[in-house]
Amino acid sequence: MGVSAGVTEMPVRGEHPALDLVNTVFVRGGLRGQLVDALTRPADLAEWIAGHSASLGPLGSDPVADDDAGRAALASFTDLRDRLRRLLTAAVRGEAADPADVAAVNLAAREHTDWTALPAAGYGAPEHGTDAPRTPDAVRARTARAAVDLLTGPALELLRACPAPGCVLFYLRTHPRREWCSPGCGTRVRVARHSRRRGEGAAP
Numbered sequence: 001m002g003v004s005a006g007v008t009e010m011p012v013r014g015e016h017p018a019l020d021l022v023n024t025v026f027v028r029g030g031l032r033g034q035l036v037d038a039l040t041r042p043a044d045l046a047e048w049i050a051g052h053s054a055s056l057g058p059l060g061s062d063p064v065a066d067d068d069a070g071r072a073a074l075a076s077f078t079d080l081r082d083r084l085r086r087l088l089t090a091a092v093r094g095e096a097a098d099p100a101d102v103a104a105v106n107l108a109a110r111e112h113t114d115w116t117a118l119p120a121a122g123y124g125a126p127e128h129g130t131d132a133p134r135t136p137d138a139v140r141a142r143t144a145r146a147a148v149d150l151l152t153g154p155a156l157e158l159l160r161a162c163p164a165p166g167c168v169l170f171y172l173r174t175h176p177r178r179e180w181c182s183p184g185c186g187t188r189v190r191v192a193r194h195s196r197r198r199g200e201g202a203a204p
């Protein structure tokens with residue numbers, strides 16, 4: 001999908017991990033720009049996973065290599081990404097999602113495991129945790145689980161598709177004044193409005 005780019009070129013990073021995955025496809029160059037894909041090589045996926053070690057866990061012994069396994073991991077990540085894009089789009093429009101997307105994301109999320117254990121005393125408040133993901137598939141499962149939590153939790157109210165013309169990114173409106181995915185989109189829209197007004201003023 002689109003031309004390739006590095007993960008570091010993403011205009012918006014550090015959102016919810018499910019949005020950060022979807023936002024690896026973006027438009028460079030505004031309204032008449034081109035669609036760019038930041039996940040086209042196993043190395044891109046390795047970099048994306050490393051950038052989300054705080055929320056999704058560090059990937060330990062099984063890094064994403066440039067081999068068949070790495071390419072398979074990349075393909076399953078981009079499949080999840082495409083499904084999440086359709087799910088987010090349906091959610092912001094208030095439309096029902098494609099049942100195949102719901103089923104696939106549920107299946108991926110089910111691979112995420114967390115545990116509940118007895119505390120040291122043997123009774124009382126339980127301990128909860130998740131094991132660090134050891135494979136890209138485990139990170140994918142966590143990403144899917146995070147998406148389920150997002151689409152079924154209170155943060156759903158904050159979910160927005162950036163309204164700037166030509167932009168395809170999603171964000172959480174965590175601040176009431178956040179109208180765009182990024183300052184870049186806000187600037188672009190203001191400049192376009194300004195030049196349109198000037199254009200109208202100059203018309204006979």
Ligand SMILES: [Zn+2]
Nearest residue numbers: 162167181185
């Ligand atoms: Zn935007």
